[in-house]
Amino acid sequence: MEEEEDKGKDAERARWYTDVVIQAELADYSPVKGCMVIRPYGYALWENIQRALDQMIKDLGHVNAYFPMLIPESFMTKEKEHVEGFAPECAVVTHGGGKKLDEPLFVRPTSETIINHMFAKWVQSWRDLPLLINQWANVVRWEMRTRLFLRTTEFLWQEGHTAHATEQEAEEEARRMLEMYKDFAENWMALPVLTGEKTAAERFAGAVRTYCIEGLMRDGKALQAGTSHFLGQNFAKAFDIQFQSAGGGLEHVWQTSWGVSTRLIGALIMGHGDEKGLVLPPKLAPYQVVIVPIYKKDDEKAVVTEYCRKLVSMLKPLVRVHFDEREQYTPGWKFNHWEQKGVPLRINIGPRDVAANVVEIARRDTGDKLRGVSEHGLDAEVVKLLDIIQKNIYDKALAFRTENTKQIADFDGFKKQLDTANCFIESHWCESAKCEASIKEETKATIRCIPFDWEKTPGKCIYCKGDATTRVVFARAY
């Protein structure tokens, strides 16, 4: 019975998510199963994410390049674990120009192989290192089950690939980029994330260690929002990336790779959204402010429109502002429309406001309406409010995560918690893959990460009750 209810709720949430994506005009279904069309509003959001991240990546010394989408089959098979991990979900081109190809071409599921093939040519000396490359690209992974933004057959992402002279330098790079992702998630997306290391079971195919940022969505499920891998010398050996060291010897490089994808948009939706639809962080919102004019007669329309235009030109240098002049919709319709789309601030302007040289400002995050805000200094007021909203939705998300993170020591309590509500669960774990697998089997919860810098404390494994000092975060995940 309870299970039935849970299923009902889950289905409702799945429906809510899909509805938000479609109604906010972020994306639409494509004719090909599992693919999606990113619509202008969704793409504008992605462009803002891209712009901010791209700058952060460059500020850390990386440069952008572009590698081809088609990869020779032989490349894919060079690194054993990599091929085992990815081969089942790859799309393969077998024909071209009307003929069967001699060697099938893999559509990249990620670009380690092709990039490392090139790295082998480019790296000769320790003086060529570190090599710090990023690319913005699409990748294809043939998923069994897809969801808009969260898991699509084709998705857009950024993938960084670096090569270093020493193990320590590569390790530091992997950690540094993870910190960059955390910074981005928290300061731009307003989503608090945990940073930590993945267990062997969750590790990237071909990596020595995988680090991740994990967010908690409003339904209590975890979402891996970004990953950073320390690849060791696995690919360097498979692709023969060697350099002559200062000491004269030949050595394999040490590498990293790291990426975030259009899944981040899914994180935004599920991390901040409410019953009215999207709630976007001001720093990333395509429109930070939308102005809705209100009028009855033509003479009112003229006056209101002129006033609105004046305010638009006042705000334009400072914020992304949109004046919704459409005449086929009523103000009430527009209020709902822009709320669904998550616009942080809406300015309503009618004849009364014009007469008094004021505006009405509605906040999306709280629903508050500020009446009679003076036109004088409005630009500063808007900037201030956007800052407040950015901070407020972060605080809300953080409070939500704190409330929904439980420390649990016994497996019965663990199961009971997940039956009641999804959340982050902190527990001891004995580090055996067997316990991890059994827990997943019985509860669908996985170890999201082994957080960095958590003190080792004596305890008992949540599953086998054996001695354990490592505490980890469990959750059901997307």
Place this chain on the structure above:
RNA sequence: CGGGACGUGGCGCAGCUUGGUAGCGCGGUUGCUUUGGGAGCAAUAGGUCGCAGGUUCGAAUCCUGUCGUCCCGACCA
């Protein structure tokens, strides 16, 4: 690949049980009245009912097959 649901104007659906030649809401167009929280009235356009077979005098409806989509599971960012 398993389990469930569903394919009918642009979108959302009814009609199917009990066969008789397709209807509702939204949207579109035109006109008038409206506009501070999803406007009203009137007129108007728009559909070989996913596809292919079959049963029948007659199929959206019954049968068989097939394709596709969504939701739930196994795989994954």
